[in-house]
Amino acid sequence: MTVSGKKEARNPRGQDDRCAGAERSGTATLIVDGLTKRYAGRGREVVALEDVSLELEPGTFSVLQGPSGSGKTTLLLSAGGLLSPDEGRVFVEGHDLYTLSGGAMAEVRARCIGFVFQQFHLVPYLTVFDNVLLPEIAHKQRRLAGRAAELLATFRLDGRADHYPSELSTGERQRVALARALLGRPALLLADEPTGNLDDHNAGIILECLDDFVRAGGTVLMATHGAHRDGRDAVYMIEQGRIVTVNGK
Ligand SMILES: Nc1ncnc2c1ncn2[C@@H]1O[C@H](COP(=O)(O)OP(=O)(O)OP(=O)(O)O)[C@@H](O)[C@H]1O
């Protein structure tokens, strides 16, 4: 299965199609630098992340593991520009995310980042096809209709384009969510337990797709509770908001 359609050297977006206007040199797709995030709880502050740093290069697949409540989702949301940290910085393809204006941040998110949520977040009243095209439809465009069709074929969903999410199996819904995340050829894919609700067969399909994305030069950071296949580039173990080991050390 090939997610990108063709193999491209070190960058799934293509050499001429990189996120423009990067403010920082260097090759890392994602740099998380000293991230701290506190939630104001009911009478008690929760420190969800404490001084977390990591750096991911293009063409790498990294895994984030840790117990429930350890901060995995908080880290992914912060890395994806969806949750402002209290301290620290996040660079995606050289863009210092939280220094950007709302519009510029939205642009970088749309152009550089794909996000797969554990609960899919499909829109129930849109067809499979329009769910994949959602990032475009939000801007009243359908330029990427061809790519959406190509992704549906890649994910073996071409026969289901006119169906609604409620008519799909759980594994099929997650594949739609992954196709949507890949629509804009992001450099960085953040996946929050994308196989958490799936049986081994469907989990295998998703992991194969993510592997293809990485082989084509993409960068993946995936949170998971469960076992992951050997051979990942890095395994970050997080406990109580801190990275405690990287690759077991
Ligand atoms: N909106 C919020 N308000 C207050 N506390 C929150 C909020 N969101 C998360 N937390 C707390 O922050 C901590 C980290 O939560 P997070 O969702 O990042 O954990 P997680 O590792 O993704 O857990 P899980 O494996 O269960 O998905 C937890 O203690 C959680 O209760």
Ligand SMILES: [Mg+2]
């Ligand atoms: Mg979580």
